[in-house]
Amino acid sequence: MLTLHLSENSSALSLPAEGKTLLALVAGQDKARLREVVAGKIAGKLVDLQSLPADGDEIFLVEAASEEGLSVLRHSAAHVMAEAVQAVFPQAKVTIGPAIKDGFYYDFDVEKPFTPEDLEAIEKQLKAQLKKGSTFVRREVERQEAIDLFRAMGEDYKVELINELPAGETISLYQSGKFVDLCRGPHLPDTSYLKGCVKLLSVAGAYWRGDEKNRMLQRIYGTAFASKEALQAHLFMLEEAKKRDHRKLGKELDLFSIQDEAGAGFVIWHPKGALLRTLLEDFERRQHLKRGYQIVMGPQMLKADLWKRSGHFDHYRENMYFTRIKEDASDSGEGQEYGIKPMNCLAHMLIYNSHLRSYRDLPLRYFELGTVHRHEPSGVLHGLLRVRCFTQDDAHIICTPEQLQQEITGILEFVAEVMNFFGFPYSLELSTRPEEKSIGSDADWERATAALIQALAENQLDYVINAGDGAFYGPKIDIKLKDALNREWQCATIQCDFTLPERFDLSYIGKDGEKHRPIMLHRVILGSIERFIGILIEHYAGAFPLWLAPEQVRIVTVTDAHNEYGAEVAKILRDADIRVEADFRNEKLGKKIREAQLEKVPYMLVIGDQEVTTKTVAPRLRKQGETLEPMRVEKFIAHLQDELKKL
RNA sequence: GCCGAUGUAGCUCAGGUGGUAGAGCAAUUGAUUCGUAAUCAAUAGGUCCGCGGUUCGAGUCCGCGCAUCGGCUCCA
Numbered sequence A: 001m002l003t004l005h006l007s008e009n010s011s012a013l014s015l016p017a018e019g020k021t022l023l024a025l026v027a028g029q030d031k032a033r034l035r036e037v038v039a040g041k042i043a044g045k046l047v048d049l050q051s052l053p054a055d056g057d058e059i060f061l062v063e064a065a066s067e068e069g070l071s072v073l074r075h076s077a078a079h080v081m082a083e084a085v086q087a088v089f090p091q092a093k094v095t096i097g098p099a100i101k102d103g104f105y106y107d108f109d110v111e112k113p114f115t116p117e118d119l120e121a122i123e124k125q126l127k128a129q130l131k132k133g134s135t136f137v138r139r140e141v142e143r144q145e146a147i148d149l150f151r152a153m154g155e156d157y158k159v160e161l162i163n164e165l166p167a168g169e170t171i172s173l174y175q176s177g178k179f180v181d182l183c184r185g186p187h188l189p190d191t192s193y194l195k196g197c198v199k200l201l202s203v204a205g206a207y208w209r210g211d212e213k214n215r216m217l218q219r220i221y222g223t224a225f226a227s228k229e230a231l232q233a234h235l236f237m238l239e240e241a242k243k244r245d246h247r248k249l250g251k252e253l254d255l256f257s258i259q260d261e262a263g264a265g266f267v268i269w270h271p272k273g274a275l276l277r278t279l280l281e282d283f284e285r286r287q288h289l290k291r292g293y294q295i296v297m298g299p300q301m302l303k304a305d306l307w308k309r310s311g312h313f314d315h316y317r318e319n320m321y322f323t324r325i326k327e328d329a330s331d332s333g334e335g336q337e338y339g340i341k342p343m344n345c346l347a348h349m350l351i352y353n354s355h356l357r358s359y360r361d362l363p364l365r366y367f368e369l370g371t372v373h374r375h376e377p378s379g380v381l382h383g384l385l386r387v388r389c390f391t392q393d394d395a396h397i398i399c400t401p402e403q404l405q406q407e408i409t410g411i412l413e414f415v416a417e418v419m420n421f422f423g424f425p426y427s428l429e430l431s432t433r434p435e436e437k438s439i440g441s442d443a444d445w446e447r448a449t450a451a452l453i454q455a456l457a458e459n460q461l462d463y464v465i466n467a468g469d470g471a472f473y474g475p476k477i478d479i480k481l482k483d484a485l486n487r488e489w490q491c492a493t494i495q496c497d498f499t500l501p502e503r504f505d506l507s508y509i510g511k512d513g514e515k516h517r518p519i520m521l522h523r524v525i526l527g528s529i530e531r532f533i534g535i536l537i538e539h540y541a542g543a544f545p546l547w548l549a550p551e552q553v554r555i556v557t558v559t560d561a562h563n564e565y566g567a568e569v570a571k572i573l574r575d576a577d578i579r580v581e582a583d584f585r586n587e588k589l590g591k592k593i594r595e596a597q598l599e600k601v602p603y604m605l606v607i608g609d610q611e612v613t614t615k616t617v618a619p620r621l622r623k624q625g626e627t628l629e630p631m632r633v634e635k636f637i638a639h640l641q642d643e644l645k646k647l
Numbered sequence B: 001g002c003c004g005a006u007g008u009a010g011c012u013c014a015g016g017u018g019g020u021a022g023a024g025c026a027a028u029u030g031a032u033u034c035g036u037a038a039u040c041a042a043u044a045g046g047u048c049c050g051c052g053g054u055u056c057g058a059g060u061c062c063g064c065g066c067a068u069c070g071g072c073u074c075c076a
Helices: A022-029 A067-088 A116-132 A143-152 A156-164 A228-243 A246-252 A271-290 A304-310 A312-319 A345-353 A401-422 A442-458 A499-503 A529-539 A560-575 A589-598 A609-614 A633-645
Strands: A002-005 A013-015 A037-042 A045-047 A058-063 A103-109 A136-141 A171-176 A179-182 A198-207 A216-224 A301-303 A322-325 A336-340 A364-373 A389-399 A426-431 A464-466 A476-482 A488-497 A519-528 A553-557 A580-583 A603-607 A618-621
Touching (some): A002 A022, A013 A022, A058 A067, A067 A103, A067 A116, A067 A171, A067 A179, A067 A198, A067 A216, A103 A198, A116 A198, A136 A143, A143 A156, A143 A171, A143 A179, A156 A179, A216 A228, A246 A529, A271 A364, A271 A389, A301 A304, A304 A312, A304 A345, A304 A499, A345 A364, A345 A389, A345 A499, A345 A519, A401 A442, A401 A476, A401 A488, A401 A519, A442 A476, A442 A488, A488 A499, A488 A529, A519 A529, A553 A560, A560 A580, A560 A603, A560 A609, A580 A589, A589 A603, A603 A609
Parallel strands (some): A553 A603
Antiparallel strands (some): A002 A013, A037 A045, A037 A058, A103 A216, A136 A171, A171 A179, A198 A216, A322 A336, A476 A488, A488 A519, A603 A618
16 A cells, blocks of 8 residues: 555545556546646655555655746756757757756757757757657666667767766666656656747856866756746746846946946946945945944055965955056166955955054954955956946954854844845855865864854854855855845855964954954955945836935926926925936926836926915826825925835 | 857947948927827937958958857856
8 A cells, every 4th residue: 555645735545556657546536636746756755757656655746836846847848858959960969957946958069059040940849849749768777788878879978977976876767759868857757748838048158067177068048837827927027037137227227337448347337326326335334333333444456465465466366456656767677566456354454453452442343335356257247246346345343252253143133134124035155165275274264164153053044055165265154135036146245264364463462461363254245336236226126215216306397387386396305305306398297207207216296387376296106107195395305204214 | 268149320229142321219409388108390410349351342251359148167
């Protein structure tokens, strides 16, 4: 006998195994249910519906629309696509093709990269295969048999993969149509589940095994869903995401530009963007002063020797901009070399060292909206999200070992408050020592890592470990936020550093009258102001909340006879610190409203004969064209102030 | 940095197979004074990313460079 759970709600069934496949067992109970599920789960392991459950097994079913079900569906779609690719390009060698978040990909080794036309041809072939239909057949084979098989087919990458499988590992093959692949499974019973539910999305280069030293393969991305409708909904979502693209909105809302003649990766802030940024920075200054940080400022470049001392020259040089200045014409040498700062820590340490420090002074929390330059590879630049010059909301906390936990906790709380304020959920990662290119003793790395782990534990925070992903001078906690479209972005980071205090000989006089070495925490909350604004633009789709909107109110007059009163209203609002613009153009009201709407101004004040006569304003909300009752200006100001207070 | 695609007016985009460029919006001017998402008309506007090459002739073909886009690697 075995136990079958047909669905979460129904009670478990007790059935004889009778050598029937899972598929047959489910079909025997509920034919309709069969189309909703794509795999089984026995003792936490996913299995094919085609598999034969053993006596005593307890079987749960995996629905196509569940996370695991989608992954099975997409993995199967990847196989079908690989078959299509080899049908169109018989020489193409297959490598790996997993299911990923929102879809799947498969990497191929081909002589010539795929063109967009190739992609269309492959999709056409794929659809033809789905129309024809085929089953997925699992076969378990001996290692040598698998190697021989793939070698005979010329699939060198598969041979490489098999050779690396640990001894004793079951080697399974799946065949669908003409395509055989090395695969752990499970897969769909047949390809009918995929009909109308698969879409190929893009082609891109990708390194074999993600290593840039390896050969570049051709990757095809696609996606698959449990139903045609779900696929359509996803494709619609992608279109919506495109509309929110901060590069598009940044141009439309005239916030910023990045221009060739100034240099790639250098953001030029236009008036509205610069205002938005200033508002965000003012918010940051207030938040930091509230929490006992002191605002400091350092120079844009420092002598190269200082960067050598810090280790940046050895470990970060390829990302740094340098400049040499000859002191005067008689300077026969190369002149003094300077490094433009890629990080803000050096000046902060110099500030610390400008006095003798007592344990009574600690912790010291230096905060700087520090603008840094980093020469990022050209291929990674991306709007505001990846640039070569950006401003960090950077702080360095210098404290005693006893204060360390509390300071880390304080930062974690700070992060939580700010993320809540903006409404971003987030997750935590702990990044440990990189394998190469790092400084400091093992003991210090262990101490620093332990301190971070302890702080996470004390605050009962969940996190995942990101081995080898730390900064060159210390381990870090990275905070990843999730935006309105469920995409993750790294912003905040907390780094624990025992090394730079050593290198810069930071010290304080303890209770015992002796010199001690303090510990330094590097941390950012928003991370890069540029990146954060890029995220905010996409998160709000350009419709910023009142406190951040560069323009809060637009006055729209019906005809130019109302401009005089309109100007009066504008002045009253401006005097009340409301950011207001007036549209006095000789255009029809509808057009003025349309434009204010497209510019996503939170409030419009319509002013015509009625308002002039009754000395009121008629507010219109950005939100779906809702309007408020006409009211006196003072009342409208109170309304705005009320909304701002709710922050 | 690597692979591929793209680069035409301020913006969004047309311009089979080579014969010195067009539309809509925006701008300017004029008319219109019109109450909740586009009033009408006229005018002006372009080193067709840059530099070489092929050709009688290049926006169009070739090479190199720059930039952007989609990914990979890297990262705040």
